Amino acid sequence: MWNIIAALLLLAATAATAAESVTIELRETAGIRRFTYPVAVALELPAPVSRNTNVRLLLDDKPIVAQFRADRVRQGGSHFWVDFHTNLLPYQSKTYTLQYGPDVPAGPERKSGHELTESGDEWHIENAPYISWTIPRDLGGLLKSVNFPPAEHLRAESPGLVLLDQAGQAHPLGAATGNRTLGRVVREGPLAVALRFEVAHTNPELQGVRSIVDLHLPVAKSWVAVDWKVIDPDKKTSALRAELHLNLDKPTSSLPTLVDFGTTTLVYTALRPRQQTELRAASTTGPHAGSGSAWQILRGSVGSLEPFVFGPKGYARNAQGWAHVMDRKRCLALAVNNFARRTDDRINISAEGKVLLERSLNRNETSAHNPKQMSFRFWLHFVHFPPQHSAATSPQAMQNPVAVRVLN
Numbered sequence: 001m002w003n004i005i006a007a008l009l010l011l012a013a014t015a016a017t018a019a020e021s022v023t024i025e026l027r028e029t030a031g032i033r034r035f036t037y038p039v040a041v042a043l044e045l046p047a048p049v050s051r052n053t054n055v056r057l058l059l060d061d062k063p064i065v066a067q068f069r070a071d072r073v074r075q076g077g078s079h080f081w082v083d084f085h086t087n088l089l090p091y092q093s094k095t096y097t098l099q100y101g102p103d104v105p106a107g108p109e110r111k112s113g114h115e116l117t118e119s120g121d122e123w124h125i126e127n128a129p130y131i132s133w134t135i136p137r138d139l140g141g142l143l144k145s146v147n148f149p150p151a152e153h154l155r156a157e158s159p160g161l162v163l164l165d166q167a168g169q170a171h172p173l174g175a176a177t178g179n180r181t182l183g184r185v186v187r188e189g190p191l192a193v194a195l196r197f198e199v200a201h202t203n204p205e206l207q208g209v210r211s212i213v214d215l216h217l218p219v220a221k222s223w224v225a226v227d228w229k230v231i232d233p234d235k236k237t238s239a240l241r242a243e244l245h246l247n248l249d250k251p252t253s254s255l256p257t258l259v260d261f262g263t264t265t266l267v268y269t270a271l272r273p274r275q276q277t278e279l280r281a282a283s284t285t286g287p288h289a290g291s292g293s294a295w296q297i298l299r300g301s302v303g304s305l306e307p308f309v310f311g312p313k314g315y316a317r318n319a320q321g322w323a324h325v326m327d328r329k330r331c332l333a334l335a336v337n338n339f340a341r342r343t344d345d346r347i348n349i350s351a352e353g354k355v356l357l358e359r360s361l362n363r364n365e366t367s368a369h370n371p372k373q374m375s376f377r378f379w380l381h382f383v384h385f386p387p388q389h390s391a392a393t394s395p396q397a398m399q400n401p402v403a404v405r406v407l408n
Contacts, residue, residue: 019101020045023407026096028088030400035392038218040192041082041404048077049100056107057084058097063107067191068100073184083192085220086402113190113219123183125193131222131382138181139197139213140174142242146382148222151329153382155245155353161213161228164239164360165205173211178202192218206236221393223333223381230374239360240376246353249327257327257351262320262335262395263295267309271351274302278348281319281340295319295340302350322395323347324387325355331387335395337377 024041028034057066064084071079082098117124118137122144126132134145142160146153161173175181179199186194199211214227230237251257256270261279269277281295292313298305311319321339325332336357339345344360359376379398384390 019099019104021100021408022098024082024096024098025093025405025407026086026088027093027403027405028091029403030396031090032394032397032400033090034086034088034397034402036085036087036220037393037397037402038192038220039084039086039402039404040194040216040218041406042071043080043082043098043406045078045080045100050077053100054102054104054106055098055100056104057082058099058107059094063105064096065108065110065191066098067109067187067189068098068107069187069189071186073186073196081187081192081194083187083189083218085191088402110190110219114188114193114217115190116185116188116193123195125217127219133217133224135195135215136174137183138173138175138179139183139199140172140176142173142226143224143244143380148330148382148384151384152247153330153332155247158245159241159243161211162241162243163201163206163209163211163230163237164241165203165236166238167205168238169205170241171201171203171206173197173199173213186214190219192216208232208234209236221381222383223379223398225379225398226377228376230376231372232374233372235372237361237374239358240374241359242357242376242378244332244355244380246325246330246332246355248325248330248353251327251351255328257325257349257353259326259349260324261297261347262322263297263309264311264317264319267297269297269299269308271299271349273351275300276302276305276348276350277308278305278346279319279321279323280344280346281321282344320396320399321345321347322399323349323355324395325349325353326385326387328385331383331385331390333379333381333383333387333391333395333398335379335381335398337399343374 051070055068056063066084069081114127121137123135132147141158159172163171182198184196186196195215197213201209210231212229216225251273253272256272259269261267277299279297293310295311297309299308300306318340322335346358348356
């Protein structure tokens with residue numbers, strides 16, 4: 001009898017060692033309740049495993065829906081991504097366990113969601129019948145289409161991502177300008193799709209400059225996270241710019257374009273035909289630099305912006321750096337990471353739907369930090385009007401992703 005018990009214990013111990021595990025801790029740090037919030041965890045496993053290895057993600061010892069995919073850019077069999085959704089109360093923490101190995105039962109996966117297809121020089125990402133995205137393979141224009149029925153949210157031609165050289169000349173990303181661009185799929189599945197673009201800038205003014213752009217599109221939210229890094233060993237760039245042309249209804253005096261700005265408070269305004277508004281912060285060289293305000297909002301006709309709302313003088317807190325741009329059907333909720341922390345940042349919006357985000361090197365910071373790499377991370381969340389009803393999240397929630405820690 002004791003021999004049988006010992007054998008069973010040995011068998012159980014052997015089975016346990018056949019399964020490897022990783023502990024993932026999530027923490028809500030911004031005081032915002034998260035509903036079906038997308039989480040992406042990059043894992044480097046201690047040893048290579050097959051892409052077909054069984055995996056499951058557990059919360060409170062119960063399997064939950066998750067997506068486990070090998071990183072198709074970083075080869076070797078050790079780099080993987082885990083995508084899943086979480087619900088968290090303000091400042092709440094949760095611990096998940098990822099198990100993998102030949103003796104692990106495969107965990108549940110989402111049966112429908114994002115589907116990635118390639119057509120000519122474009123990628124199409126569709127979560128039918130809810131939303132579809134069209135992204136150029138050379139990243140020219142950044143996004144070609146965001147069709148969120150019943151409305152298309154973008155006009156066909158937008159400048160997209162643009163580098164400014166030291167003379168202020170604009171250099172759009174994309175093959176049309178002669179750049180060499182390599183676009184690759186990092187991972188794909190019903191819960192999330194991620195793309196990476198590596199761009200070698202060939203213009204003489206930007207010789208030796210490289211861009212790496214990551215796009216992350218989670219199925220749970222109708223946003224794309226854009227993470228743009230510019231490697232510039234000789235400091236040839238002066239600013240990074242993103243420009244999109246929204247497919248807004250034509251503004252009129254009675255139906256103007258509506259804009260909200262997130263500063264240290266909420267500032268809202270209405271733009272009538274040929275009007276613009278701009279949130280700028282940490283500008284040391286602008287016409288209102290002497291105001292001593294941490295941020296400034298200007299408004300007026302094109303080419304003639306005037307002061308509208310300024311932050312309190314000497315106020316130490318930074319502007320949050322987000323905006324809503326709306327007609328009566330569509331809304332773009334955009335947010336910029338680390339708005340004006342070490343750079344001069346601005347968000348410019350026109351009544352006709354031109355949206356421009358720009359990050360410039362702050363001259364005072366440049367001499368102190370001597371940067372050879374600039375980063376620009378922002379979110380573009382396409383929703384229906386009004387955003388308070390359709391977005392199911394906030395710009396602050398985009399700017400403050402759930403904190404992730406891999407414990408073992």
